[in-house]
Amino acid sequence: MISKELMLSKEQVEQWYEEGYCIVREVIPQEELPKYREAFERMVTKVRANPSRERYNTRLVKAIDKQNPDAISELESWGCDFLLHPDLYEPAFTDYLNNEKLLSALSSILGDDLRVSGLKALWSPEGVDYDLFWHRDGLKEIYSEDGSQRHVQFNTALYRDDSFRLVPGSHRRPLTETELAQVRKGVADLPGQKICVLEPGDALFMHSMVLHRGKAPRTDMRRTFHYILAQTSLPVGTKLLNQYKGWYEEQRLGEKLAPAAKKLFDNFFQWEGRTENDDWYPNLPYKE
Template identity: 85%
Template sequence: MLTEEQLDQWYEEGYCIVKDVIPQGELPKYREAFERMVTKVRANPSRERYNTRLVKNIDRKNPNAISELESWGCDFLLHPDLYEPAFTDYLNNEKLLSSLSSILGSDLRVEGLKALWSPERVDYDLFWHRDGLKEIYSEDGSQKHLQFNTALYRDDSFRLVPGSHRRPLTDAELAQVRVGVDDLPGQLVCVLEPGDVLFMHSMVLHRGKSPRTDMRRTFHYILARTDLPIGTALLKQFKGWYGELRLDDQLAPTARKLFRNFLNWEGRTINDEWYPNLPYKE
């Protein structure tokens, strides 16, 4: 469970850090699984296959210079090519789930299993953004889904402006959204040690920065309340992969419940298409 201080920070500032969610002795199995996945993504650099996140090295002093394109993450950890049991085993972590329940309640479903890493040849320097429309914010700081980064090595790539999720953006902030990487007044660098988890509000103004010299290996997962009515079209593929991998026969009860809640979820995608409902009712 989150402490009262952590909950206050979540609602007021749009983030909180929970220490040592993954015990140090368990980190090697997650690191090894992560590395196998990264190797496969790098061997198949197409954006479409794994919804790979790509970055281009832009020389602002010489815009005509040849740029390198490289991956820094992917969204489809449940893809049969990439799947590792460690990816879903993490969803049985009691400290993680009790912390999530402090904010969202106990009736949860999977919303996304993703991964982020440092490029090998290109520095990663993402523009400032909100995960959604720049005009949208949450006056009371509440949210029905929660995204979180779990660091497998030390990670200081995440920058945010505390409290920006509860108000309109300032003129200085708006000038940076989707186009700029300049430091902003009040910005904070979130530092995670191996095994730590950063919970972040999707509407807080943030960006990532990771030089190629860093060893960033971070899970980026999203869980949601089952009454969240909207999801992304990309998640529809989870249903087919779940069956193809026969995960219902393999997962421990806690993780299985999170997936069954998703499979039974009766919501719409952002483009107003229905998710097909599968027969996993308890």
């Protein structure tokens, strides 16, 4: 049951549509943070022990030696997309989907009929500073004039996190020449950029079309869930659905999940058998 008392305020909803983001404070209570942190560390250890990009759709960055830029260096992980993979799955990863404050806040934007769309994680590399190029999650030419969207991406910080940068309002307009010059190849500060600061337990809701980037020095302890929930009517590629359902059934998660999380997966799996364009979210290795 989604609580109306925990839904976003009018000001927060307006910020989402107008600026492309909003921050919800203390979504995870402080006393619950340890269980999420412990589960996250076990997952990171496994990903780092298996550096294959394909196995967990691991996100990788090349460590660059500034004194010798041409030196051969190893790739380091800074995230992975497959938290449901049987190697990585922890009950805490789906327990979070029972969070009443989270679901009520999301329903303010998406409505009450929600489904899971992605369970991912982001972290700071050990040996190299993380400095991602400016980008939109999709084509740089695509934007939403009214600020609406049928899914919401959200980062939930387990430690203090100031790595996320965005240009408020950029999801509703074409990019400027200055912004276009930075897309997929630049990390320079942009006019009007906002650094989003999250305290442990806070969640950042972001529009996928807002211009954004991540930046985290190796000295930071970045541990952030990156999840996506969507309206039940949003089409999904069959590859993603079949993959998630395979892992879900292999681990018999339907018998283990609390009602709210189970409902999100049930809504997702209702798409089985439908033919949709797999290019919407292809089951391919992560591409830079």
